[in-house]
Amino acid sequence: MAPQYRHGVLTTTDLTSADLDQIRKTALGEADPLGIAAGLADAVDAGRLADPEIAGEALILAAEIAESRAKHEAALRYAERAVEADAKSDGIKAHALHARLLFRAGRADEAMAELEPLRPRLTEHNDAPAYIAAALAVGGRHKLAEEWLTEAVQAALAERSSDPASAEDAGLLFFLLQQRHGIRHALNLPHDAHDNLADRLETRLANASTTAVGDELLFFPQAEFDRVIAKWPALTAAYGSTWDEHRARLERELSRRAASNPAPLPGTADGLATFAGLDADPADPKTRAGYTRQLAVKPSSITWPPERNGSCWCGSGLKYKKCCLPRARA
Numbered sequence: 001m002a003p004q005y006r007h008g009v010l011t012t013t014d015l016t017s018a019d020l021d022q023i024r025k026t027a028l029g030e031a032d033p034l035g036i037a038a039g040l041a042d043a044v045d046a047g048r049l050a051d052p053e054i055a056g057e058a059l060i061l062a063a064e065i066a067e068s069r070a071k072h073e074a075a076l077r078y079a080e081r082a083v084e085a086d087a088k089s090d091g092i093k094a095h096a097l098h099a100r101l102l103f104r105a106g107r108a109d110e111a112m113a114e115l116e117p118l119r120p121r122l123t124e125h126n127d128a129p130a131y132i133a134a135a136l137a138v139g140g141r142h143k144l145a146e147e148w149l150t151e152a153v154q155a156a157l158a159e160r161s162s163d164p165a166s167a168e169d170a171g172l173l174f175f176l177l178q179q180r181h182g183i184r185h186a187l188n189l190p191h192d193a194h195d196n197l198a199d200r201l202e203t204r205l206a207n208a209s210t211t212a213v214g215d216e217l218l219f220f221p222q223a224e225f226d227r228v229i230a231k232w233p234a235l236t237a238a239y240g241s242t243w244d245e246h247r248a249r250l251e252r253e254l255s256r257r258a259a260s261n262p263a264p265l266p267g268t269a270d271g272l273a274t275f276a277g278l279d280a281d282p283a284d285p286k287t288r289a290g291y292t293r294q295l296a297v298k299p300s301s302i303t304w305p306p307e308r309n310g311s312c313w314c315g316s317g318l319k320y321k322k323c324c325l326p327r328a329r330a
């Protein structure tokens with residue numbers, strides 16, 4: 001069951017790990033994200049957790065929500081509590097987040113005291129590189145981050161050459177290389193062999209994820225469709241040469257995926273252009289897949305399928321049974 005809100009306040013009785021995932025995805029779009037963060041802390045206090053083990057995770061989420069709203073003092077309080085709640089499992093995430101917020105509060109010595117013990121733990125978990133690097137970067141410790149990550153990359157490479165079959169290590173190696181790559185860019189360092197490897201792995205992963213999640217559910221309402229085609233005429237190959245064709249293709253795609261509860265993701269020409277920025281090309285399917293993934297972060301404003309007698313999902317104002325439903329069968 002999805003977490004319940006009343007006036008933005010969390011009213012779900014027993015929070016599960018799945019609820020936390022759901023809140024992570026939707027909280028920032030709610031009317032009062034800070035109320036939700038407070039609600040998470042209340043749920044921990046009142047023991048309203050399906051599993052007491054997730055207390056740390058709930059408080060980390062509360063801290064991240066508060067941080068994203070620049071409420072750094074509140075975020076720091078939640079993070080302190082997350083570290084306490086997490087003491088048994090000694091989670092990397094809670095410590096690294098706590099350190100990041102200590103840096104934000106100008107308490108650099110305490111932040112470094114939190115981070116130092118994490119240095120040998122960079123290779124422990126796939127999330128570790130991103131959390132630890134982010135904390136060091138917030139503290140302006142880019143050079144130190146580069147040093148730690150280089151050391152961890154070397155350890156991961158050595159590990160891999162002794163056990164090349166370990167696929168999980170390949171994932172971890174990628175996350176380490178990716179963080180190191182980003183930090184080195186921030187430091188304006190030239191590409192080295194590790195950076196080239198990071199680029200190659202990144203391209204390979206991007207290709208793999210394009211086939212898994214592409215732009216099939218990207219939907220352009222009529223006016224946007226006209227703008228998109230006027231701007232990038234080559235996109236008729238991907239989306240159809242008329243809006244009718246576009247709607248029909250999407251309706252077929254949606255029915256094909258009916259079992260997975262799909263929703264059309266409405267996009268705009270400006271949104272696609274902004275996402276592509278200066279160095280990506282909207283004609284590249286990878287760019288459009290990336291834009292679609294960005295849209296998919298928030299729940300779609302369109303539900304599918306509509307009632308047969310209800311108004312059509314495409315926004316034409318006609319009944320579904322007189323609009324896209326028969327069009328896709330034509």
Ligand SMILES: [Zn+2]
Nearest residue numbers: 181185191195
């Ligand atoms: Zn690069």
Ligand SMILES: [Zn+2]
Nearest residue numbers: 312314323324
């Ligand atoms: Zn329609």
